[in-house]
Amino acid sequence: MPLNSWGQLPSQPAVDEPWLNDRTSALPDVQGSLLAYGNGRSYGDVCLNSGATLLHTRGLDRFISFDEVSGILRCEAGVLLSEILETFVPRGWFLPVTPGTRFVTVGGAIACDVHSKNHHGAGTFGCHVRCFELLRSDGSRRICSPFENANWFAATVGGLGLTGLMTWVEIGLKRIPGTGISAENTRFAGLDEFFALNAEAEAKHEYTVAWIDCLAAKPRGIFMAGDHAAQGDFSAMPKKALNFPLTPPLSLINGYSSRAFNQVYYKRPLPAKQVIHFAPFFYPLDGVLHWNRLYGRRGFFQYQFVLPMAAMAALDDILRSIATSGQGSFLAVLKTFGSMPSPGMLSFPMPGVTLALDFPNRGAPTLTLFDRLDAIVSASGGRLYAAKDARMDGDFFRRSYPRLNEFVPFIDPKFSSNFARRVLT
Amino acid sequence: MQKVLIIGATSAIAEATARLWAARGATLFLVGRRPERLEVIASDLRVRGAVSVSCFTMDACNIAAHTAMIEAVDASMGELDIALIAHGSLPDQKACESSVELTLNEMNTNGLSVIALLTQLGNRFAAQGKGSLAVISSVAGDRGRQSNYVYGAAKGMVSLFLQGLRNRLAKLGVQVLTIKPGFVDTPMTVAFKKGALWAKPEVIAQGIVWAIDKKRDVVYLPGFWWLIMTIIRHIPERVFKKLSL
Numbered sequence: 001m002p003l004n005s006w007g008q009l010p011s012q013p014a015v016d017e018p019w020l021n022d023r024t025s026a027l028p029d030v031q032g033s034l035l036a037y038g039n040g041r042s043y044g045d046v047c048l049n050s051g052a053t054l055l056h057t058r059g060l061d062r063f064i065s066f067d068e069v070s071g072i073l074r075c076e077a078g079v080l081l082s083e084i085l086e087t088f089v090p091r092g093w094f095l096p097v098t099p100g101t102r103f104v105t106v107g108g109a110i111a112c113d114v115h116s117k118n119h120h121g122a123g124t125f126g127c128h129v130r131c132f133e134l135l136r137s138d139g140s141r142r143i144c145s146p147f148e149n150a151n152w153f154a155a156t157v158g159g160l161g162l163t164g165l166m167t168w169v170e171i172g173l174k175r176i177p178g179t180g181i182s183a184e185n186t187r188f189a190g191l192d193e194f195f196a197l198n199a200e201a202e203a204k205h206e207y208t209v210a211w212i213d214c215l216a217a218k219p220r221g222i223f224m225a226g227d228h229a230a231q232g233d234f235s236a237m238p239k240k241a242l243n244f245p246l247t248p249p250l251s252l253i254n255g256y257s258s259r260a261f262n263q264v265y266y267k268r269p270l271p272a273k274q275v276i277h278f279a280p281f282f283y284p285l286d287g288v289l290h291w292n293r294l295y296g297r298r299g300f301f302q303y304q305f306v307l308p309m310a311a312m313a314a315l316d317d318i319l320r321s322i323a324t325s326g327q328g329s330f331l332a333v334l335k336t337f338g339s340m341p342s343p344g345m346l347s348f349p350m351p352g353v354t355l356a357l358d359f360p361n362r363g364a365p366t367l368t369l370f371d372r373l374d375a376i377v378s379a380s381g382g383r384l385y386a387a388k389d390a391r392m393d394g395d396f397f398r399r400s401y402p403r404l405n406e407f408v409p410f411i412d413p414k415f416s417s418n419f420a421r422r423v424l425t
Numbered sequence: 426m427q428k429v430l431i432i433g434a435t436s437a438i439a440e441a442t443a444r445l446w447a448a449r450g451a452t453l454f455l456v457g458r459r460p461e462r463l464e465v466i467a468s469d470l471r472v473r474g475a476v477s478v479s480c481f482t483m484d485a486c487n488i489a490a491h492t493a494m495i496e497a498v499d500a501s502m503g504e505l506d507i508a509l510i511a512h513g514s515l516p517d518q519k520a521c522e523s524s525v526e527l528t529l530n531e532m533n534t535n536g537l538s539v540i541a542l543l544t545q546l547g548n549r550f551a552a553q554g555k556g557s558l559a560v561i562s563s564v565a566g567d568r569g570r571q572s573n574y575v576y577g578a579a580k581g582m583v584s585l586f587l588q589g590l591r592n593r594l595a596k597l598g599v600q601v602l603t604i605k606p607g608f609v610d611t612p613m614t615v616a617f618k619k620g621a622l623w624a625k626p627e628v629i630a631q632g633i634v635w636a637i638d639k640k641r642d643v644v645y646l647p648g649f650w651w652l653i654m655t656i657i658r659h660i661p662e663r664v665f666k667k668l669s670l
Contacts, residue, residue, distance in 0.1 A: 022462070059612075062465060063472035087448070087473055104565060228638075 025314030044390030077107030137414030158344025433512025
């Protein structure tokens, strides 16, 4: 079965897929270009390299050292965040920043400079990376940190795997008092209410995020705030996930099912305050493995953009465009980014508001909607998240990532990806 | 706290199994050919919770080195709770058919070296009167097939030897476990196309730890291989010889 990205959009396979199991060994000598492939959780084409080589990095899954006092962990780059949690949560440590799935490699988390519900206080994942080793196709190895080879560090964090291969990385874990999250849920109607709730919650809570129903005539949603709680036995780890075993020929997610889901989700009885395990709080979708198969053989797109604070008004336009298109998504996540600078030249987060939406691939109508949304995001000075993207126009990417020219000289001449070929040339 | 000896510790199944024991806070003694790989694995196991990890460089085919290895285990850990023998290679059957030397080498790696180790370790466990001696054999040892009978014959020899050893040591309170994995997705099998019958080393590792905890005698991993091999073993030879398995 050819490797795919999480969106399962049809693509041409790689011609070769060797494994790397030893961090000291050289990169394979290949015809054409090379790209590291971790656990395939990015949505679009940043992890694909059609007609060339994908280098599997899940074989680099060893821990190297851990300091029980400071929480500094050094491990190989193919270790999954879930494996870090399994080993260190029972000892009272947690990831400083965690994306919405724990099934990503630590190398992938750095290459996409992922963010979490605590961005307003903690910044991106890259803010907690102390150093890593970067192996280039010329055989050179560099230790990169904010202080040593700092330009290589800034190029590689958020660098989408184009600057070479990270073999090992060092990150700082944080102490938690228990496995519980004290979570508060509040229903809101309209964006003004969201922004009011959000301003209040960000001052008080470590984690904030909102789910919104963008199919409703007036945007409505549920605002969620959370903090680590002293409750929760450290040995209690998430139960084995269910598996969605096959890909149906057609998407099970469409206008009808999304509307029905949103109605039930919004109206469900909602405890105002409760302590829940961290897994359903951070990783609600990890409970069903391969949930992406729900979207059928044509796959799906995720569209995630950020708008600068000054352009909030555009959010209304975007939501209206989606609602009128009738192609809404049942998973829409709204979050504000704080002012902590992202460490990477191509990091996605900037101070502002970000919205992530899933759309079944319906071909031309879906792409037309995206073009319309792009125009609004672009005119507002916003940008799209490369880790989610499969179709943005190269011009838009180059205009919206102002440090791109600074980044390009750091690209390894042997490394490439479908994304890079699509937007850089 | 379990004290565990692993021979062939850099193999994918052995490494995955060692991780489970490390998480329980075991003391581990790793034996393998490549010292730098052993050190990488040892560091990982320490972070995962192993109380201590020692490494010993040895080629299991060098039978003269076995005694020194067992003495080093003695000096390092004293009595053993578990010994897992996991080293092996997957021969190129076609190449073996035209080379006596290659065939005998493979027999040595997958069969005789294991029997040499079992002879010494068996006596050691007999003297202890407790503990678990676990060996990775293979479903391939259950019946000779044209596609890999050199490997199959070596593993079959190991399985039969273990059966006798179990018969002898059971009375002394020692568990002898024959582990028969089916197709496992490891660097040893990287050249094969993978299908529904293939299992990850982590799955095999869980089965090994479970079978040792439960004091089992023979375990097929994953369990469905018991059914497959029962059927394969019962096909009459006059039919079987015409199949291309």
